[in-house]
Amino acid sequence: MRTAGVFPQSPGRVQGLADDLDLPFPLLIDEDRAVIRAYGVYVRVNFESWNMARPSVFLIDPQGRVQFLHVGSHQRDWPDSEALWAVVDGDDAAGSASA
16 A cells, blocks of 8 residues: 655645654645645635645545545544554455545
């Protein structure tokens, strides 16, 4: 499985985040927000953010099928790590979804 993060921010901000977090996967820049719009997680304005994405996780298999989907209802709403690892490890053959 390959992993990447998609961030709807400028290259400088994404590089700063990558440097701070030292993640074991690449962070991809979506400065024009085309990817987050295509995945339906773009938020123009709400009470806690503007012009950004809802916290989201998409696990997509090599055939292009979504095996896990989580779209947070607010900026601190992230899926449980155990649920993600179950899909990655193949323990959850049907996948799971929350939105």
